[in-house]
Amino acid sequence: MTRYVKLGYVALNVTDLARARAFYESLLGLQWADTGADGSIALRCSHDHHNLLLYPAVAPGLKRIGWELENDDERDRLFERLARSGRQVWEVDPAECAALHQGPSFRLVEPTTGAVYEFYSTIREFSGQPYQPTHTKIQRLGHVVLKTAHYAETRKFLTTELNFRVSDEIDGKVCFLRCFPNPFHHTLAIGAAREPGLHHVNFMVSEIDDIGKAITRFNKNQVTIVHGPGRHPPSGSIFLYFLDPDGLTVEYSFGMETFPAEGARKPRLMEPIQASFDFWDCPIDPRKSAVGAIESLVESARAAQ
Numbered sequence: 001m002t003r004y005v006k007l008g009y010v011a012l013n014v015t016d017l018a019r020a021r022a023f024y025e026s027l028l029g030l031q032w033a034d035t036g037a038d039g040s041i042a043l044r045c046s047h048d049h050h051n052l053l054l055y056p057a058v059a060p061g062l063k064r065i066g067w068e069l070e071n072d073d074e075r076d077r078l079f080e081r082l083a084r085s086g087r088q089v090w091e092v093d094p095a096e097c098a099a100l101h102q103g104p105s106f107r108l109v110e111p112t113t114g115a116v117y118e119f120y121s122t123i124r125e126f127s128g129q130p131y132q133p134t135h136t137k138i139q140r141l142g143h144v145v146l147k148t149a150h151y152a153e154t155r156k157f158l159t160t161e162l163n164f165r166v167s168d169e170i171d172g173k174v175c176f177l178r179c180f181p182n183p184f185h186h187t188l189a190i191g192a193a194r195e196p197g198l199h200h201v202n203f204m205v206s207e208i209d210d211i212g213k214a215i216t217r218f219n220k221n222q223v224t225i226v227h228g229p230g231r232h233p234p235s236g237s238i239f240l241y242f243l244d245p246d247g248l249t250v251e252y253s254f255g256m257e258t259f260p261a262e263g264a265r266k267p268r269l270m271e272p273i274q275a276s277f278d279f280w281d282c283p284i285d286p287r288k289s290a291v292g293a294i295e296s297l298v299e300s301a302r303a304a305q
Helices: 017-028 072-084 094-099 151-160 208-220 297-304
Strands: 004-014 031-035 041-044 052-056 061-069 089-091 105-109 116-120 138-148 164-170 174-179 188-192 197-205 225-231 238-243 249-254 268-270
Touching: 004 017, 004 138, 004 174, 004 197, 017 031, 017 041, 017 052, 061 072, 061 138, 061 197, 072 089, 072 105, 072 116, 138 151, 151 164, 151 174, 151 188, 208 225, 208 238, 208 249
Parallel strands: 004 052, 061 116, 138 188, 164 268, 197 249
Antiparallel strands: 004 061, 031 041, 041 052, 089 105, 105 116, 138 197, 164 174, 174 188, 225 238, 238 249
16 A cells, blocks of 8 residues: 655646746746756755756646655555556666656656656755745645546546545546545546646645735736636635646645545545536636646656666
């Protein structure tokens, strides 16, 4: 039974690194950590070396998702179990692990969406220095949401092979999952769609004022707000969705239900209606989650070999 610490980082493909760095650092509130030899930009909102990686690419979207496991034994057992079951997994080259400031890591091609998941148990702290919030008190990288054309199959894989636990579900539309025993209502969610893709990346903030101040800051800087403010019934979070310079969807949220490792309530099955997504019934801009390709896993695997 795989045990996680948290969602460690999300790697995004962007078309203009300088523009993306300026957005995520100056407007969103992350802290620059490093520029890699490959041109990638590492940003953080915790003591970890990175929580967001930006890579230069032709098309914007998801490159991979990094998950921190409790220890090396958990990592090794998961790798062996997935390999025995015939899943596409590979060890990350030690030189790349060193460049990422991580211990031994492996990657998985998730079979239903094509997303690359990376698993590790050790990541260096950023020179022992705590993250320094600026205009927004970001608590953590909160969650990532993916679109899948094979909803039932994706849900089954995540729960049976990766030990994600279902917290709530909007029937046939969205499944909210937590990486056990991480307590937060969801660190990953999947939404039914015609094609797979990145839906959004979330950052949790410390104060509701962070949401209000963001609306003013984004309006002054021509950042497109596509949904919110509103409140999600499943998690109880107050949310605000907006677009990065490539049109990728990012979310700030405040507040979230937490679960004990033992004795957690059973998942709720909610009606597939708008009121299950937003108590406040805020209108949704059609540009929300319209951009966000998942990088070809075949290409990623070949590049790693």
